[in-house]
Amino acid sequence: MTTAPAATAPATAPAALAVRDVTVRFAGLTALDAVSFTVEPGSVHAVIGPNGAGKSTTFNVLSGVYRATSGTVHLGSTDLTRLAPHRIAGLGIARTFQNLALPPHATVADSLLLGRHRLTRSGFLASGLRLPSAAREARLHRDRVREIAEFIGLEKELELPAGILPYGKQKLVELGRALCMEPQVLLLDEPIAGMTADERRRVAAVVADVRDSLGISIVLVEHDMGVVMRLADAVTVLDFGRRIAGGTPAEVQNDPAVVQAYLGTQE
């Protein structure tokens, strides 16, 4: 299902996200070992690999939750390597989580509005005094929330508590909240895990739409190989913290090292 073309592309063209020689060590364990890859602007880049390969660690480095022991992460010419998570989010890298992270009683509209926080200019005082400038700004944010709700196909649910929606729609709300940050890059951690086939199709269509209509780059960690192969423009394969392969889905699918890594986990 394709969604409404209501949300327009961000003002700035997305830049490449370049990961260079990133190593992460935890007390003797090397979770990532000199990993490099580049997420091209406006592409879906999947990071795959067997359990414990280092996918979540990669996400945590990209979003600033973990510090790289060595190596660098750049968005265009901006060095993100040592920045705190809120600074990285402020520079346009939004993420969703493997587990739902929505306030349970908030409406869909209010949950999406949370994503507008970093873009809010009116201070506490202006809002508290109900100054016209603050009211105007609030209206603009609400309009944008409505557009994004249309884009993800949830405009009818805007005033419902997000917590009562089916799981697949709640995950879309999370995705919408990340879109409300007007990101350049969206990090999606297993966006379709635990969903029904219908929900998976719907979320995959929205993700493709985010790339195609909004031009936002997407980094995707996902175990469902069918979806990865259909959706991704490029794939990076990790195993035991190392990048063992990279390329188009067709290229990595036939790579002997990849086949071996996956077969090895089935034994």
Ligand SMILES: Nc1ncnc2c1ncn2[C@@H]1O[C@H](COP(=O)(O)OP(=O)(O)OP(=O)(O)O)[C@@H](O)[C@H]1O
């Ligand atoms: N905070 C941490 N402290 C210690 N070790 C960690 C930490 N985070 C991850 N690791 C270790 O780093 C390695 C890579 O883990 P990571 O969670 O990144 O793998 P993954 O590919 O996301 O796995 P899965 O598919 O099971 O989620 C594992 O050996 C894991 O135990």
